[in-house]
Amino acid sequence: xxxxxxxxxxxxxxxxxxxxxxxxxxxxxxxxxxxxxxxxxxxxxxxxxxxxxxxxxxxxxxxxxxxxxxxxxxxxxxxxxxxxxxxxxxxxxxxxxxxxxxxxxxxxxxxxxxxxxxxxxxxxxxxxxxxxxxxxxxxxxxxxxxxxxxxxxxxxxxxxxxxxxxxxxxxxxxxxxxxxxxxxxxxxxxxxxxxxxxxxxxxxxxxxxxxxxxxxxxxxxxxxxxxxxxxxxxxxxxxxxxxxxxxxxxxxxxxxxxxxxxxxxxxxxxxxxxxxxxxxxx
DNA sequence: TGAATTGTTATCGT
DNA sequence: AACGATAACAATTC
Numbered sequence: 001x002x003x004x005x006x007x008x009x010x011x012x013x014x015x016x017x018x019x020x021x022x023x024x025x026x027x028x029x030x031x032x033x034x035x036x037x038x039x040x041x042x043x044x045x046x047x048x049x050x051x052x053x054x055x056x057x058x059x060x061x062x063x064x065x066x067x068x069x070x071x072x073x074x075x076x077x078x079x080x081x082x083x084x085x086x087x088x089x090x091x092x093x094x095x096x097x098x099x100x101x102x103x104x105x106x107x108x109x110x111x112x113x114x115x116x117x118x119x120x121x122x123x124x125x126x127x128x129x130x131x132x133x134x135x136x137x138x139x140x141x142x143x144x145x146x147x148x149x150x151x152x153x154x155x156x157x158x159x160x161x162x163x164x165x166x167x168x169x170x171x172x173x174x175x176x177x178x179x180x181x182x183x184x185x186x187x188x189x190x191x192x193x194x195x196x197x198x199x200x201x202x203x204x205x206x207x208x209x210x211x212x213x214x215x216x217x218x219x220x221x222x223x224x225x226x227x228x229x230x231x232x233x234x235x236x237x238x239x240x241x242x243x244x245x246x247x248x249x250x251x252x253x254x255x256x257x258x259x260x261x262x263x264x265x266x267x268x269x270x271x272x273x274x275x276x277x278x279x280x281x282x
Numbered sequence: 283t284g285a286a287t288t289g290t291t292a293t294c295g296t
Numbered sequence: 297a298a299c300g301a302t303a304a305c306a307a308t309t310c
Contacts, residue, residue: 003288058288073288073289075287076287076305077309078289111308111309112307112309113287113306113307113308149301151300153300160288160289254301254302256288257287286305286310287308287309289304289305289306289310290301290306292302292303292304293302293303293304295300295302296300
């Protein structure tokens, strides 16, 4: 399930191959995946040149010289594969094809058909619907603190909300909360400044590490990453915490499997001993 | 056979 | 009434 680091890895690999290329043909083999519809996407795409290939949240964004942008969301199982490099597995799940003026054809393969190909005439509207980019300079501890302050949701579903912060999925959310020592059920507005600082550093830390390792491999869907060897809690239910040895718990939060170390991530803030008050009572 | 996966949407409750 | 929680949904693999 590609998240920010996996999408970033895909974008970086594809960028030199797609930049400046003109799309000469587009076909979809699964009309429902085209937004708003296949006709609009094809009309916008065919004949257009790609002037930039970037990432916004978990979207791959191809800016077009004729205006607007082509967006691809991989969702659960989307992958790109060049026609001449396709595996038999890819070939079974081709949902859309892009032919370029280079003569090569790029397949969008997607076993579960959740992926989306979107034409956005106004990228500003897309942008406005998405939360802050955690790796941009504007994402500071102070900004995160402000965003959290007036939210009463539990941390885990809030961090997964793409309109709140862009790019985190189940894996990196669990890893970030562990790295910050915060329980996924903690309420957003109950963090103290030090909690916020640790969460900010943890989010950026796990995402950067993910990108450095080309993302996390997830069975056949995304085989190229190495980040899975560095996961501290995700997928480790019942195994000992690498930091304290306690058994990692697997729970369900907002219909998502959630992994937590009960000792490193207490449900309430760490029990700090207030010595002045103890002294006063004695 | 059912559990697991993502993000959006609809619905219900506070 | 706005926000939060919850369930359903799309489709497939192991």
